[in-house]
Amino acid sequence: xxxxxxxxxxxxxxxxxxxxxxxxxxxxxxxxxxxxxxxxxxxxxxxxxxxxxxxxxxxxxxxxxxxxxxxxxxxxxxxxxxxxxxxxxxxxxxxxxxxxxxxxxxxxxxxxxxxxxxxxxxxxxxxxxxxxxxxxxxxxxxxxxxxxxxxxxx
Numbered sequence: 001x002x003x004x005x006x007x008x009x010x011x012x013x014x015x016x017x018x019x020x021x022x023x024x025x026x027x028x029x030x031x032x033x034x035x036x037x038x039x040x041x042x043x044x045x046x047x048x049x050x051x052x053x054x055x056x057x058x059x060x061x062x063x064x065x066x067x068x069x070x071x072x073x074x075x076x077x078x079x080x081x082x083x084x085x086x087x088x089x090x091x092x093x094x095x096x097x098x099x100x101x102x103x104x105x106x107x108x109x110x111x112x113x114x115x116x117x118x119x120x121x122x123x124x125x126x127x128x129x130x131x132x133x134x135x136x137x138x139x140x141x142x143x144x145x146x147x148x149x150x151x152x153x154x
Contacts, residue, residue: 005083012084019077025070039065078136086147096146104139
């Protein structure tokens with residue numbers, strides 16, 4: 001069976017080059033706030049968004065886009081790693097890919113259920129931010145591990 005909707009194999013390397021620094025920056029950003037001067041954007045209008053209420057202000061509005069850049073890089077990088085063809089893309093690899101994806105969804109929703117029951121307040125928001133990336137992280141981790149074990153023996 002010919003795999004459909006997969007990127008070429010060389011995209012996996014590009015994905016790792018993008019994903020690893022983004023993952024490190026994301027983990028760093030969770031524990032330490034980082035801001036880059038070149039990632040600030042001046043908005044052409046003035047506003048202050050506070051608790052969902054749009055209020056006018058006299059000061060120029062600046063947005064810091066570091067979190068957004070790291071999130072986009074992590075999603076793109078992990079997406080390329082996850083959905084690039086292996087050098088040998090056979091039925092067994094397709095089966096591992098399918099089972100890893102199913103396993104990642106189960107674990108992701110398990111985390112989500114756990115967090116919904118036991119985590120409250122701003123911590124719940126933080127868990128939800130991290131939870132955006134868990135399906136791809138779990139899928140890539142499990143798939144790469146199973147392919148490695150299959151290729152190099154147990």
